[in-house]
Amino acid sequence: MALPVRLYRRKWVNGVSVIPERSGTAFRVARGQRLTVIDPRGQQVADLLAFNADDMAEVISSGRTLDYAETIRLTTGHILYSNRSQPMLEIVEDSVGRHDFLLTPCSYDTFHHFYPDLPPHRGCFGNLAAALEPYGVTPDAIPIAFNCFMNVPIDPDTGKLSVLPPTSKAGDRIVFRAAIDLVIGLTACSAPASNGGSFKPIHYRID
Numbered sequence: 700m701a702l703p704v705r706l707y708r709r710k711w712v713n714g715v716s717v718i719p720e721r722s723g724t725a726f727r728v729a730r731g732q733r734l735t736v737i738d739p740r741g742q743q744v745a746d747l748l749a750f751n752a753d754d755m756a757e758v759i760s761s762g763r764t765l766d767y768a769e770t771i772r773l774t775t776g777h778i779l780y781s782n783r784s785q786p787m788l789e790i791v792e793d794s795v796g797r798h799d800f801l802l803t804p805c806s807y808d809t810f811h812h813f814y815p816d817l818p819p820h821r822g823c824f825g826n827l828a829a830a831l832e833p834y835g836v837t838p839d840a841i842p843i844a845f846n847c848f849m850n851v852p853i854d855p856d857t858g859k860l861s862v863l864p865p866t867s868k869a870g871d872r873i874v875f876r877a878a879i880d881l882v883i884g885l886t887a888c889s890a891p892a893s894n895g896g897s898f899k900p901i902h903y904r905i906d
């Protein structure tokens with residue numbers, strides 16, 4: 700039974716749940732509820748996945764979302780769509796305005812590729828896979844995550860992507876409203892470049 704394990708691992712601070720540095724979790728959010736993702740110390744990325752709680756084959760889609768938004772700069776008022784073009788989450792507040800929906804969750808392979816001299820870490824991908832396993836999600840079903848607070852500018856002439864420190868400051872947040880019943884996966888990202896070189900926790904709240 701996964702539920703007692705998740706309750707045991709959940710930590711609370713002042714009414715918000717805490718995701719410790721370099722870890723992840725999964726939980727349900729009901730239609731109409733608001734999910735607030737908070738960067739408590741600043742410059743920390745949180746990878747977010749969303750699945751239809753009634754059919755886990757329906758999952759958040761970077762391609763659909765960017766296509767319909769006609770921008771990669773997603774913020775308040777934008778909708779995150781599923782692979783079946785159904786609205787899953789609406790961004791209703793955003794104190795940062797700089798997030799990424801292009802790059803896959805960091806993983807063992809990411810560390811081998813970019814950080815061959817550092818001890819490898821399972822990263823957001825491994826943390827999401829472990830947290831979502833009780834919901835029947837297999838690793839191959841994990842798509843591009845919405846990377847809250849991740850700062851990935853694109854050179855307009857060459858198309859080159861850069862991963863820079865987040866622009867988020869302590870206490871910054873992004874708030875989503877669930878359009879359907881969801882299973883959410885959420886991490887405190889593990890990759891050095893994405894997080895300004897240090898690993899911090901992520902806070903979240905559901906109301």
Ligand SMILES: [Zn+2]
Binds near residue numbers: 805823824890893
């Ligand atoms: Zn990561």
